[in-house]
Amino acid sequence: MPDLVTSSEPMATTTRDGAAPPATPTAAIAVNGLAKNFGEVKAVRGVEFEVATGEVFGFLGPNGAGKTTTINMLCTLVKPSAGSATVAGHDVVRERDDVRRNIGLVFQDPTLDGYLTAEQNLRLHAELYGVQSSLVPARMEQVLTMVGLWDRKDHTVATFSGGMRRRLEIARGLMHSPRVLFLDEPTIGLDPQTRRSIWTYIRELKEREEITIFMTTHYMDEAEWCDRIAIMDHGQIVALDAPATLKAQVGGDRVAIHTDDDQAAIAALDERFGVEAGVAEGAVTFSIPSGEEFVPRLFAELGMPIRAVSVSRPTLDDVFMSYTGTTIRDAEEDQAKHRNRVMMQMMTGGRR
Amino acid sequence: MSTTTTAEHTAPGAAPAPAPREIVRVSVPKRTLTSELRAIRIVWRRELIRFRADRMRMVTTLVQPLLFLFVLGSGLQRLSSAGTHGVSLKTFIYPGILCIAVMFTAMFSAASIVWDREFGFLREMMVAPVRRSSIVIGKCLGGATVAGIQGVIVICLAGLVHVPYDPVLILGVFGLQLLLAFAITAFGVMVAVRIKQMQSFMGVMQMVVMPMFFTSGALFPASGLPGWLTVLNRLDPLTYAVDPMRRLVFSHLTISPAARRALDPGITWWGWHVPALLEAGVIVALGLVMLAVAIWEFSRTE
Numbered sequence: 290m291p292d293l294v295t296s297s298e299p300m301a302t303t304t305r306d307g308a309a310p311p312a313t314p315t316a317a318i319a320v321n322g323l324a325k326n327f328g329e330v331k332a333v334r335g336v337e338f339e340v341a342t343g344e345v346f347g348f349l350g351p352n353g354a355g356k357t358t359t360i361n362m363l364c365t366l367v368k369p370s371a372g373s374a375t376v377a378g379h380d381v382v383r384e385r386d387d388v389r390r391n392i393g394l395v396f397q398d399p400t401l402d403g404y405l406t407a408e409q410n411l412r413l414h415a416e417l418y419g420v421q422s423s424l425v426p427a428r429m430e431q432v433l434t435m436v437g438l439w440d441r442k443d444h445t446v447a448t449f450s451g452g453m454r455r456r457l458e459i460a461r462g463l464m465h466s467p468r469v470l471f472l473d474e475p476t477i478g479l480d481p482q483t484r485r486s487i488w489t490y491i492r493e494l495k496e497r498e499e500i501t502i503f504m505t506t507h508y509m510d511e512a513e514w515c516d517r518i519a520i521m522d523h524g525q526i527v528a529l530d531a532p533a534t535l536k537a538q539v540g541g542d543r544v545a546i547h548t549d550d551d552q553a554a555i556a557a558l559d560e561r562f563g564v565e566a567g568v569a570e571g572a573v574t575f576s577i578p579s580g581e582e583f584v585p586r587l588f589a590e591l592g593m594p595i596r597a598v599s600v601s602r603p604t605l606d607d608v609f610m611s612y613t614g615t616t617i618r619d620a621e622e623d624q625a626k627h628r629n630r631v632m633m634q635m636m637t638g639g640r641r
Numbered sequence: 642m643s644t645t646t647t648a649e650h651t652a653p654g655a656a657p658a659p660a661p662r663e664i665v666r667v668s669v670p671k672r673t674l675t676s677e678l679r680a681i682r683i684v685w686r687r688e689l690i691r692f693r694a695d696r697m698r699m700v701t702t703l704v705q706p707l708l709f710l711f712v713l714g715s716g717l718q719r720l721s722s723a724g725t726h727g728v729s730l731k732t733f734i735y736p737g738i739l740c741i742a743v744m745f746t747a748m749f750s751a752a753s754i755v756w757d758r759e760f761g762f763l764r765e766m767m768v769a770p771v772r773r774s775s776i777v778i779g780k781c782l783g784g785a786t787v788a789g790i791q792g793v794i795v796i797c798l799a800g801l802v803h804v805p806y807d808p809v810l811i812l813g814v815f816g817l818q819l820l821l822a823f824a825i826t827a828f829g830v831m832v833a834v835r836i837k838q839m840q841s842f843m844g845v846m847q848m849v850v851m852p853m854f855f856t857s858g859a860l861f862p863a864s865g866l867p868g869w870l871t872v873l874n875r876l877d878p879l880t881y882a883v884d885p886m887r888r889l890v891f892s893h894l895t896i897s898p899a900a901r902r903a904l905d906p907g908i909t910w911w912g913w914h915v916p917a918l919l920e921a922g923v924i925v926a927l928g929l930v931m932l933a934v935a936i937w938e939f940s941r942t943e
Contacts, residue, residue: 366768389770390669400761404691416683417769419676420667427665445694461765466667497664 317342317469317501318363322372324524325358332358334524335372340503340517342468345495347515348505349605355524356505357397360473363503364394377468390418393462393470397477399454403447407438407457410446411464418465432460435497436490452483459490463498470494472504476511488514509605518605520612527612532605539603539611542580545572546587547597557591572599672770680771681779688750688783692790702749702791706742709860710734710802726900731802733904736887737859739795739814740821740879744854746791747822748846750784751829755842773940777830781932784826785819792818803894810893814886820921821882824928831935834942853879858887864906875910878927884908885917 318340325333333355340346348356361367363376365385374381377391401410408429415425433439436456446454455475462470472491476484491502492514504515512518512532519529528535548554554573558564566575577583580600588595670676692698714731721730757763766776796811804810829846836842856870857879866874874880884907891905908915 364768386672386770389768390671394768396761396764398761398764400765402687402691402757402762402765403760404694405687409687409690413683413687414765414769415667416679417766417771418669419672419679419770420669424665424667428667431665464667465669 316340316375317344318346318374318376318503320363320372320374323359323362323369323374324371325355325362325367326370331524333362336519336521336524336526338519338526338529340501342501343495343499345491345502345514345516346504347512347518348503348521349507349509349512349518349609350505350521351507354521356507356521357473359521360471360503360505364392364471365389390465391468393465393467395455395458395462395470395472395475397473399458401446401454401457401461404445406443406445407433407449408442410457411461414461414464420465428464428466432463435463435493436460437486452479452486455479455483455487456490459487463494463500466498467500469501469503472502474505474507476506476508484508484511509609512605520609522613528608535608536603536605539607541576541578542603543574543576543601544580544583544587545569545574545599545601546595547572548593548595550593553593554591557593561590561592562586669770672772677772677775680769680775681782684766684776684779685783685786688753688780688787691753692750692787698746698749699791699794702746703742703794705745706738706795709741710738710798713860714802724903726897726903728894728896728900728904729803732804732894734860735799735802735804736890737857737883739792739818739886739890740857740882741854741859742795743788743792743818743822744825744850744879746788747784747825748829748850750787751780751826751833752839752842752846754780754830754833755836755839758837759839767942774936777932777936777939780830781823781826781935784829785823788822788826789815789819792822804890805893807893810889813889817882817886817889817921820924820928821879824878824882824924824931827928827931827935831931831938834935834938853877856880857883858908859883862904862906863908875908878924880908881915881920881923884915885920888917 316339318338320336320338322335322337323333324331324335336355336359348359350356358367362369363374363381365381365388368382376388379387379391381388402413405413411429411433412425415429420428429442430439433442436459438453438457438460441449441453446457449457459472459475462472475491476487479487488511491504494500495502506512515532517529517531518535519526520535521527530538546554551568551573555566555568558566558573558575564575564577566573568574580602584598584600587598710731714729714734718730725733754763757766767773792815796814799806799811832845832849833842836845856873856877858874859879863871863874863880863884887905888907891901896904908920
């Protein structure tokens, strides 16, 4: 086994086992005009993006926006109708096997064998992937310890809770030291506490292993954990940047003040700061860049007493709203839901 | 395969005491014959582990064959005693039971593909960087092994139906059972690849298994039948497992020539007596064809 590396230092970016170098040296994933049609339904309509090595990249959008289809194309599970993509330097169509050797997958739906123990599930995975037998026990201990399931390794998976199963799936996805880990809705259907702990594992993973993480979610608050996010709607990427940058683009912070005389306050705001304010939810509300820095000036220069003040940053909900004209929840509830159902039928009927 | 090692074993030439936070990196090699064999072995082992965990299955799949053997065999004894020339009906049915016990179990094993699909586990195997054929072969070998274990249980009952425990006989019976089990699992997998729900699979199996069982000659001698039944009997693949099995068992019995002629007439094709080896060959050939079809189908699915 010539190329096993056991090191406590972060490894330099090298191409494992002498594979062809990626299109862009630093890109873990490079996508070019990728599209997928299921009959009449255009699930993905030509997306382009690059994910750098070591990045945590999030795909955000309502159900049926095309996130899972995109992830399936990148994982070589679905053949693209048009466009191309490389993952870990390998083409997802022409070098399917090379891609598969270098990626870990955690699906939306569970794919564990409930009859087997946690350890048996991981061992099966290691054997299928041909991991060096001598390293399997140590690697297994490591990934199981990371997700806090080491002491449960001899229990059958059927006895595990939903959160434990998801953690075990993540551990299994890491078992063969993939260069890119794909997580399709890793926290869907889990309680907030478990979701948080899974995110802790993902961040810890990023610290410890030289790994790129590509994930989809439709929880806005989770996207905040990503280094960069792409917002997807109707099969297209409508925005792509760091969460903070995206939020900054939406506009200023929201400032709300409580005063004794709202009308006077609105007039004063207009007169002294040139700010257009209105009354919302019983408070004088206005939008302004870097709201926190504005608050001291407000107290000093407004010329009337302020009883309370609150500053809130724009959320990703606002971002989503500004790009798609709807909130993610509304988008999910109407047409997307219907489309998703149609698509699911076509996928299960036509694909497997 | 070592299963009880710890972190110390991993880095023979590295630092004497690895730090606890050290990262164990593994790599996935390119596909080779060895890695395919490892995949086959682990898929096979999984079938065995699951079989061991599911002891109920061991019992439930044996109920039906044993009902036929003991209840039908004992119940119809008096009606049929005139025609069996002093041979117990149970003894006559026994070779057929040796076959169907294996067949039922093998079908169940194949069903696990449908099961795996329903519970998502199939996906884990589908995305692994191994050939689909390795997965199918592993499944079929696993099914054959599990069915073989069931077969051994039925072999153990030989004494109860007046069949001697002869080592040559036992080995021969077991070999035939393994062949049949492999062929049936391949057939089951071939069907299971196209089916997405357990209920439908069970329905299809009932539709296939019972007619195969009834027309195979497991319960009656395959000579002097009405024309339509003779045709069905000769077309039924199971016939070519039951007949050599019966010849094998009967060759170790001491019975009258008349009884042998009546109960073990052998299979004929247009009057030509088909040799037992050719019959076994039919089973092997069918098994391989169905395995090939199963692999081909399985490779096409995403």
